[in-house]
Amino acid sequence: MSFSMSAEASERLQKLKERYPDPKSTVMAALYLVQEEHEEITNEGVHWVSEQTGISPVHVMELVTFYTMYRRKKLGKYHVQVCRTLSCGLCGAKDLMSYLHERLHVEPGEITADGIFSYEYVECLGSCGTAPMCEINDTYFENLTPEKLKQLLDRIEREKPDLSLSTKRDAIGSGLTGEGYSKVLGDKPL
Ligand code: FES
Structure with missing residues (x-):
């Protein structure tokens, strides 16, 4: 090829x-x-x-x-990585995964029929103090509950924000700073 x-x-x-x-x-x-x-x-x-x-x-x-940030296959336009390591595991990562499974009707690693979402479990993303959390594309979302995750996915479906912050914006991997959250979703914390 x-x-x-x-x-x-x-x-x-x-x-x-x-x-x-x-x-x-x-x-x-x-x-x-x-x-x-x-x-x-x-x-x-x-x-x-x-x-x-x-x-x-x-x-x-x-x-x-x-590294789970590298993709060996194409995933949804918005790929949700739910941390399952200790802090997040104790604070409800499993509930977040159950919600995603229930809402998206696909298994981890699969893509929804409309191509919009995929999701998976990942290990610690270094944001243990704000557990449970997930990373969607390059942007962190913290202190989540299934209800907050629902609101978040609703907004993503509606607003189609650019949650990628990488080489095109100079600082490679700068999404890890969480800058994307304030930049993309403004002062509208969940
Ligand atoms: S345990 Fe979830 S970010 Fe570290």
Whole structure:
């Protein structure tokens, strides 16, 4: 299968390489670029990253399969990752998952018929003090209950916000700051 990346993506990666003494340091950014363009990281994408960074394909694949932020297959336009580690597990992650299952009528990792949602359990997302929480695309939503999650999904369906904050906005992975929440949904906390 042929695989290609746009000239723009290659240029962005090149600029990133200039920031580091070793191109290996850009591996995670390169994976994000592949994911942004293709919505998934296939074996061909892994090889492209390997060529770009000088890291062997097997080591690139180790990163892809270890971190849940990298997608090995296409998912819904909004992918909900529910943390199930200790704090979130104790504070109700299971109830959030039950709600998602009941509402979306698909199993974890599957996509709803309209292509809008998918969901899965993930391990600690580093926001344990505001458990239970989930990450939707690149944006955190915290102190959740099934009712708040319902309101959130209702709004996403209605407003179709851009919850991606990644390479196109300069700071790769900056969604982890939670900036997206205030930026996208304004001063309307749930
Ligand atoms: S336990 Fe859920 S964010 Fe850490």
